[in-house]
Amino acid sequence: MEPHIMEALINRDAETFFPDTPLRPDAFEKNDAEKIRDIEYHFAQILQTLGLDLNDDSLSGTPARVAKMFVKELFSGLNPVSKPRISLFENKYGYHRMLIEKDITLYSCCEHHFVPIIGKAHVAYIPATQVIGLSKINRLVQYYAKRPQVQERLTIQIANGLKAALGHNDVAVIVDADHLCVAARGIKDVQSSTVTSSYSGKFQNENTRAEFLAFVRTGK
Ligand SMILES: Nc1nc2c(ncn2[C@@H]2O[C@H](COP(=O)(O)OP(=O)(O)OP(=O)(O)O)[C@@H](O)[C@H]2O)c(=O)[nH]1
Numbered sequence: 001m002e003p004h005i006m007e008a009l010i011n012r013d014a015e016t017f018f019p020d021t022p023l024r025p026d027a028f029e030k031n032d033a034e035k036i037r038d039i040e041y042h043f044a045q046i047l048q049t050l051g052l053d054l055n056d057d058s059l060s061g062t063p064a065r066v067a068k069m070f071v072k073e074l075f076s077g078l079n080p081v082s083k084p085r086i087s088l089f090e091n092k093y094g095y096h097r098m099l100i101e102k103d104i105t106l107y108s109c110c111e112h113h114f115v116p117i118i119g120k121a122h123v124a125y126i127p128a129t130q131v132i133g134l135s136k137i138n139r140l141v142q143y144y145a146k147r148p149q150v151q152e153r154l155t156i157q158i159a160n161g162l163k164a165a166l167g168h169n170d171v172a173v174i175v176d177a178d179h180l181c182v183a184a185r186g187i188k189d190v191q192s193s194t195v196t197s198s199y200s201g202k203f204q205n206e207n208t209r210a211e212f213l214a215f216v217r218t219g220k
């Protein structure tokens with residue numbers, strides 16, 4: 001990739017890519033087709049090492065399927081081109097209470113074991129001069145979730161992404177998720193879940209935070 005294109009891509013997500021997600025310096029040198037080709041080759045090696053016969057008609061397409069799924073779906077958030085376009089609108093209504101987008105569906109991938117993290121994100125902000133298109137909050141969550149992650153980093157990236165979009169810090173994020181590396185293997189605890197949070201700006205005030213938590217707890 002041309003250096004100036006790479007630089008433009010990285011800058012597009014500068015607030016949340018570096019130094020957080022541990023990327024190699026050559027992370028953007030291969031295009032998607034080249035990445036899919038390489039992953040297909042290596043995943044076939046893994047399946048064969050496990051003793052599986054890739055001539056079987058059910059398995060023969062699996063390396064290509066997994067490679068495409070990694071690049072285009074599960075890990076699409078490693079590509080800054082996937083970053084959602086954020087729509088902001090003038091806050092003509094003078095709405096200055098908190099807005100909470102709660103129960104946002106979250107599927108991510110544990111970077112330690114490469115198995116799913118499944119949960120919910122609850123995201124809030126207090127509008128200043130602009131409001132954000134609601135779906136863009138969900139899209140930001142999905143974008144950062146589509147990377148190999150640890151939950152702490154995911155939570156901070158969502159918060160930083162929203163702060164950068166809004167141009168201020170009055171943002172709160174809670175992620176409540178099940179890690180299949182804890183539930184389906186290892187300790188095999190299917191009951192526990194992991195909660196992480198980020199409170200900035202006005203959400204550092206105890207009463208504001210309590211209001212947010214009360215809304216998150218309230219059912220529909
Ligand atoms: N802090 C943090 N740890 C995580 C996350 N996802 C998985 N882990 C933990 O990463 C740790 C990796 O520990 P290791 O001892 O290297 O791996 P392991 O031998 O497979 O550990 P067990 O899961 O205990 O069997 C485990 O304790 C996981 O529970 C996450 O999002 N955040």
Ligand SMILES: [Zn+2]
Pocket residue numbers: 110111112113114115179181182
């Ligand atoms: Zn894990």
